[in-house]
Amino acid sequence: xxxxxxxxxxxxxxxxxxxxxxxxxxxxxxxxxxxxxxxxxxxxxxxxxxxxxxxxxxxxxxxxxxxxxxxxxxxxxxxxxxxxxxxxxxxxxxxxxxxxxxxxxxxxxxxxxxxxxxxxxxxxxxxxxxxxxxxxxxxxxxxxxxxxxxxxxxxxxxxxxxxxxxxxxxxxxxxxxxxxxxxxxxxxxxxxxxxxxxxxxxxxxxxxxxxxxxxxxxxxxxxxxxxx
Numbered sequence: 001x002x003x004x005x006x007x008x009x010x011x012x013x014x015x016x017x018x019x020x021x022x023x024x025x026x027x028x029x030x031x032x033x034x035x036x037x038x039x040x041x042x043x044x045x046x047x048x049x050x051x052x053x054x055x056x057x058x059x060x061x062x063x064x065x066x067x068x069x070x071x072x073x074x075x076x077x078x079x080x081x082x083x084x085x086x087x088x089x090x091x092x093x094x095x096x097x098x099x100x101x102x103x104x105x106x107x108x109x110x111x112x113x114x115x116x117x118x119x120x121x122x123x124x125x126x127x128x129x130x131x132x133x134x135x136x137x138x139x140x141x142x143x144x145x146x147x148x149x150x151x152x153x154x155x156x157x158x159x160x161x162x163x164x165x166x167x168x169x170x171x172x173x174x175x176x177x178x179x180x181x182x183x184x185x186x187x188x189x190x191x192x193x194x195x196x197x198x199x200x201x202x203x204x205x206x207x208x209x210x211x212x213x214x215x216x217x218x219x220x221x222x223x224x225x226x227x228x
Contacts, residue, residue: 055143061086141212151176
């Protein structure tokens with residue numbers, strides 16, 4: 001995420017050998033890059049499938065680029081709410097587990113990782129009625145596709161005269177396998193008109209489309225439950 005308006009991370013008992021949150025690279029306001037390397041580390045550590053087949057990268061945003069999320073480490077409020085322009089998390093679909101769906105969110109103050117079933121109410125506060133301009137939409141991209149195709153030269157983090165709005169990571173910018181140097185905007189541009197309403201079509205597309213599928217909040221949990 002580029003901008004925000006405006007903690008503890010205990011390890012839940014999820015029946016997997018998790019890494020500590022401090023084991024992951026985390027640069028504030030560069031959530032897309034943080035998640036890129038989080039996926040790679042989960043694959044390399046054996047917590048996820050070696051190719052990331054059980055991982056899904058989720059971009060959250062809307063047309064106005066203003067989405068409220070609760071329990072955020074960057075917040076200065078007691079309720080942990082932050083108004084982000086966009087955010088990125090990783091959802092893992094684990095077969096043969098008592099907790100088959102978990103969320104890896106390096107910017108959350110919730111347990112790391114968190115079961116999707118508790119992350120959704122704690123982070124999105126579904127009972128909180130939002131005006132339409134704050135409603136969240138979700139672009140879901142299969143991690144193997146994302147890891148091959150994502151690129152960012154961090155241009156979105158510079159102001160009009162070329163100064164950084166937030167200190168960038170020390171490592172080199174991410175370049176896609178096809179040589180693309182920047183396509184972040186294709187992922188975080190999310191519109192209500194992009195939402196897929198047919199569950200079968202969206203499940204097929206998430207495994208084949210470079211930019212995945214866009215769904216609304218009411219579809220989120222059911223979408224992941226239907227993934228084989």
